[in-house]
Amino acid sequence: MDFNLTQEQLQIREEIKKVCKEFPDAYWREIDSKKDYPEAFVRKLSELGWLAALIPEEYGGTGLGITEASIILEEINHSGGVATVCHAQMYTMGTLLRHGNDEQKRRYLPKIASGELRLQAFGVTEPNAGSESTRIQTTATRKGNRYLINGQKIFISRVLQSDLMLLLARTTPYDELKDKTKGLSVFIVDLREAKGKLEVKPLDLMINHHTNSLFFDGVEVPAENLIGEEGMGFRYIIDGWNAERILVAAEAIGDGRWFIERAAKYASERIVFGRPIGSNQGIQFPIAKAYANVEAADLVRYQAATKFDRKEKCGAEANMAKLLASEAAWEAANACLTTHGGYGFAVEYDVERKFRETRLLTVAPVSNNLVLAYLGQHVLGMPKSY
Amino acid sequence: MNIVVCGKVIPASSVTIEIDPNTKRMVRKGVTHELDPAAASAVEEGLRLAEKHGGTVTLITMGISEVTIGIRNALAMGATSAVHILDDAVAGSDTLGTAKLLAAAIKKQPFDLVICATESSDSYSGIVPGQIAHFLGVPPVTFAKEINVDGTKITIKRQSESGYDIVESMLPALVAVSSGINEPRYPQLKGIMAAKKKEIKVYTAADLGLPADQVGEKGAREKVLTIGRPPKRQAGKVVTDEGEGGKQIADFLAEIKVI
Ligand SMILES: Cc1cc2nc3c(=O)[nH]c(=O)nc-3n(C[C@H](O)[C@H](O)[C@H](O)COP(=O)(O)OP(=O)(O)OC[C@H]3O[C@@H](n4cnc5c(N)ncnc54)[C@H](O)[C@@H]3O)c2cc1C
Ligand SMILES: Cc1cc2nc3c(=O)[nH]c(=O)nc-3n(C[C@H](O)[C@H](O)[C@H](O)COP(=O)(O)OP(=O)(O)OC[C@H]3O[C@@H](n4cnc5c(N)ncnc54)[C@H](O)[C@@H]3O)c2cc1C
Numbered sequence: 001m002d003f004n005l006t007q008e009q010l011q012i013r014e015e016i017k018k019v020c021k022e023f024p025d026a027y028w029r030e031i032d033s034k035k036d037y038p039e040a041f042v043r044k045l046s047e048l049g050w051l052a053a054l055i056p057e058e059y060g061g062t063g064l065g066i067t068e069a070s071i072i073l074e075e076i077n078h079s080g081g082v083a084t085v086c087h088a089q090m091y092t093m094g095t096l097l098r099h100g101n102d103e104q105k106r107r108y109l110p111k112i113a114s115g116e117l118r119l120q121a122f123g124v125t126e127p128n129a130g131s132e133s134t135r136i137q138t139t140a141t142r143k144g145n146r147y148l149i150n151g152q153k154i155f156i157s158r159v160l161q162s163d164l165m166l167l168l169a170r171t172t173p174y175d176e177l178k179d180k181t182k183g184l185s186v187f188i189v190d191l192r193e194a195k196g197k198l199e200v201k202p203l204d205l206m207i208n209h210h211t212n213s214l215f216f217d218g219v220e221v222p223a224e225n226l227i228g229e230e231g232m233g234f235r236y237i238i239d240g241w242n243a244e245r246i247l248v249a250a251e252a253i254g255d256g257r258w259f260i261e262r263a264a265k266y267a268s269e270r271i272v273f274g275r276p277i278g279s280n281q282g283i284q285f286p287i288a289k290a291y292a293n294v295e296a297a298d299l300v301r302y303q304a305a306t307k308f309d310r311k312e313k314c315g316a317e318a319n320m321a322k323l324l325a326s327e328a329a330w331e332a333a334n335a336c337l338t339t340h341g342g343y344g345f346a347v348e349y350d351v352e353r354k355f356r357e358t359r360l361l362t363v364a365p366v367s368n369n370l371v372l373a374y375l376g377q378h379v380l381g382m383p384k385s386y
Numbered sequence: 387m388n389i390v391v392c393g394k395v396i397p398a399s400s401v402t403i404e405i406d407p408n409t410k411r412m413v414r415k416g417v418t419h420e421l422d423p424a425a426a427s428a429v430e431e432g433l434r435l436a437e438k439h440g441g442t443v444t445l446i447t448m449g450i451s452e453v454t455i456g457i458r459n460a461l462a463m464g465a466t467s468a469v470h471i472l473d474d475a476v477a478g479s480d481t482l483g484t485a486k487l488l489a490a491a492i493k494k495q496p497f498d499l500v501i502c503a504t505e506s507s508d509s510y511s512g513i514v515p516g517q518i519a520h521f522l523g524v525p526p527v528t529f530a531k532e533i534n535v536d537g538t539k540i541t542i543k544r545q546s547e548s549g550y551d552i553v554e555s556m557l558p559a560l561v562a563v564s565s566g567i568n569e570p571r572y573p574q575l576k577g578i579m580a581a582k583k584k585e586i587k588v589y590t591a592a593d594l595g596l597p598a599d600q601v602g603e604k605g606a607r608e609k610v611l612t613i614g615r616p617p618k619r620q621a622g623k624v625v626t627d628e629g630e631g632g633k634q635i636a637d638f639l640a641e642i643k644v645i
Binding site: 007008010011012014015018019047048049050052053062064 | 454459573574
């Protein structure tokens, strides 16, 4: 496959780099230390239309492919920022776009494209259902022309920075189902109207991720906010997984490049025992090895993205890209931290922040173990391992 | 209002410039290019005027095929169309040849205002705008730090050593804008996509009616005889402060007649 980027893709990369330059390390460092949300950064990206890359032109976006979207997110991380703060504004709408009806799309997509509405929260995970999403217990009970939502979610990111949230809730009790992947439904919850019945409790995490516990106490959702068919919600979510995996892989690659560049620079400059530490194989080789792994992961990422954009099956590639890229980034993070010695732990070098941030990508939005389970079962045909 | 912006596309700021010892010219082929930041300011000024008064903004640039990326950038910012003077025969043009070609390209369409940047960021001779104005037969209004257009009259604030002068001219005119006149906008993603569909006219010297011996190396009235490095800086003088460091520095400054 030919992965030479087109002129336009190269231009996208250059332009996003320029925008990111306005938000240097110090910006992200301060946001991180105060556990703030990088509002100025996200607003700027919205204004310039970057977060509407995947929304079709007829709804006010640019209708680009996952390849272009992945380049945007990669460059944010490569520049020292963290794309997870806004990646969901880019792709959460995919469920609405693919499975929503015309009325829903016309109502929401143009405003999401302009940034007037933020739809960047997706509530799936629950205390008793993480990797095993089909076990969720939050219920949506139909009462006339609305649904009442009751239950609890955990690790739901950017709820306080969103106007709308997609929610996966149970519409048929688990025990009544023959096919356990049915019985779940996706809703658009207008968070502005849920006040009083939805409690949002921010979680204190190792990283600044704007993630919360949610408690639903009879939150009312109009029936017209059901996406697609009742009971088909899990199917709709799976449909978004490949895109998400490719985008997360690209973010990891951006991180990997950041770590390698910082490490190589520091290794060439820091003099110990009368010579640059990078002239020692013990320092140089781990950086070179991480580089090779990041580049290899990048090839799989472009293979996955290219297939995705050609509408070919890409489950295997998308999963492999996420696995390889997140692991390569983590390897690069360790090489970078080792290279920086004690300074790697100093906040002002940004290595420790990126180190914490990139570690997430091996765990969320899906744990790499579950990626391996997918490859083992669905690609290699081995028995189901869980 | 028909606005023409002359902007150069130059090797990107991240590129280490090399000089070809044979031609004594900057190596440009195969090098990553970008719209000169000074030219981006000129484009921005053109866009702001067009947004205020209506009209079009045409970017004209002369350069090798590598400069297309910079043209696209100006189009993505919002320029209406672009003209690219692309011809092996114009290689080696000096400022005079450059100005002749640019002026000829400008004359190909109706124009009310030509905007240049005071000087380019790679060769910065600062001569081209005045020469273009000469060939167009329009007044050059230079060092503009602010532009206002009122009907057929243009008023600029011309930067001076102590502040600024107010200069007026009738249109058509050529304005050379100072660096820092504005903060050029970032292209919107939609702008980048729309730029794909905008027209880039390509002209050769012959298309512009300029005979080969008037442009390029053949037509150059300047000749680069030699290129050298500036002399190595002398080692500085270190003043150790033992209570009267300030006086020593003042004495030194007096000695070199700075104070
Ligand atoms: C910062 C952050 C943000 C998040 N944002 C969101 C969000 O916005 N929306 C949302 O819905 N969720 C979100 N999540 C949740 C995330 O998707 C889950 O944490 C993730 O899917 C793992 O689920 P869990 O934490 O319950 O782990 P568990 O399912 O409890 O798994 C624990 C460990 O056991 C392993 N494991 C489990 N089963 C098997 C098996 N069969 N074979 C091998 N290994 C196994 C897992 O791989 C993992 O390593 C977020 C999480 C974090 C940390
Ligand atoms: C003998 C000789 C040979 C040379 N050979 C070459 C060569 O082969 N290739 C080469 O690229 N340069 C060559 N140069 C340099 C060339 O003369 C200058 O790059 C060019 O004339 C512009 O000069 P400048 O950048 O100093 O313009 P300035 O006068 O500093 O530019 C001021 C403004 O004029 C406008 N402008 C200037 N140049 C252009 C342009 N090309 N397109 C659009 N607008 C413009 C812009 O608005 C710019 O901001 C040569 C110079 C000499 C003396």
